[in-house]
Amino acid sequence: MVIKGSSGQACRAWQLLMRFFFAQREHLPGWAEQFGLSSIQCHALHLIEPDRPMPMSRLARALACDASNVTGLVDRLESRGVVQRVPSTTDRRVKAVGLTAAGAKLRGELLQRVAMRPHPLSRLSRAERRLLVEILEKLVDG
Amino acid sequence: MVIKGSSGQACRAWQLLMRFFFAQREHLPGWAEQFGLSSIQCHALHLIEPDRPMPMSRLARALACDASNVTGLVDRLESRGVVQRVPSTTDRRVKAVGLTAAGAKLRGELLQRVAMRPHPLSRLSRAERRLLVEILEKLVDG
DNA sequence: TATTGTTATACTCTATAACTATA
DNA sequence: TATAGTTATAGAGTATAACAATA
Secondary structure, three states: OOOOOOOHHHHHHHHHHHHHHHHHHHHHHHHHHOOOOOHHHHHHHHHOOOOOOEEHHHHHHHHOOOHHHHHHHHHHHHHOOOEEEEEOOOOOOOEEEEEOHHHHHHHHHHHHHHHHOOHHHHOOOHHHHHHHHHHHHHHHHO | OOOOOOOHHHHHHHHHHHHHHHHHHHHHHHHHHOOOOOHHHHHHHHHOOOOOOEEHHHHHHHHOOOHHHHHHHHHHHHHOOOEEEEEOOOOOOOEEEEEOHHHHHHHHHHHHHHHHOOHHHHOOOHHHHHHHHHHHHHHHHO
16 A cells, blocks of 8 residues: 655554554453453543542543433443442532452453453564663653 | 552553543544444444445454344444445345445545544654554564 | 355444533 | 523434344
């Protein structure tokens, strides 16, 4: 596939990042299923820190989706027993989403499993890894 | 967010790649909408090369989804006027998905736009880009 | 018998619009 | 008036199972 535009290397790097993206997109749902969750549910669970309930509206912003979706998403997570709606004490309109004990446990396992996962990265040298981190930080934060 | 397991740097790199993944996941649908397509439809369109119709079953494998989904996906792409089902001459069971003239044009614009997109990558030095490509190749192919 | 594509069905994710209860 | 969350509705992506046509 030949593409014109930009520098050759930047373009190639971008294509590779896209291939990475679609590879993840294919593998993630199967991976998440280990935990009885969809990939977006995993993402939501990882965003909610233990003992720190997050208002639904903030969760919607963090997930970059409409607030109306969060209702159903949280419904499903709640019926799965991993989160719990807790009313705000300061604003009676607000409901926050907090982890249950089971949710905090599951989230821990999930993060642990993610951390153990990067087998392909372990083939990189120490110097390569350091540089990759530097580059990705520029990419993700910028 | 503190995670135990693996080496610190590999873990950090993996977290960054995941952040990249979810950032893309948020931005891609909006980006694809420019073309009147969903992100998966963009992905499919980019997989089908001009003058090279691809059997539905192969497309399903390439998209890593069940064959039954491809029926609807191709229906929508067909009603959008960018692809066309063409019967195989050698096996009367198979239908291949080929680009229409409009589809080939759209695909070209799409790839062009992707190529022009990597602004964050252009901030990298030449050496950084080269190394990033090397590392990503190991990651994606492995 | 096995494979290709389709249909039927069901669930999740997504958006928009209208509604309620609060602020 | 504006905001937080819900509901109703619609469309797209996903899977499984059953089916017809073909190999």
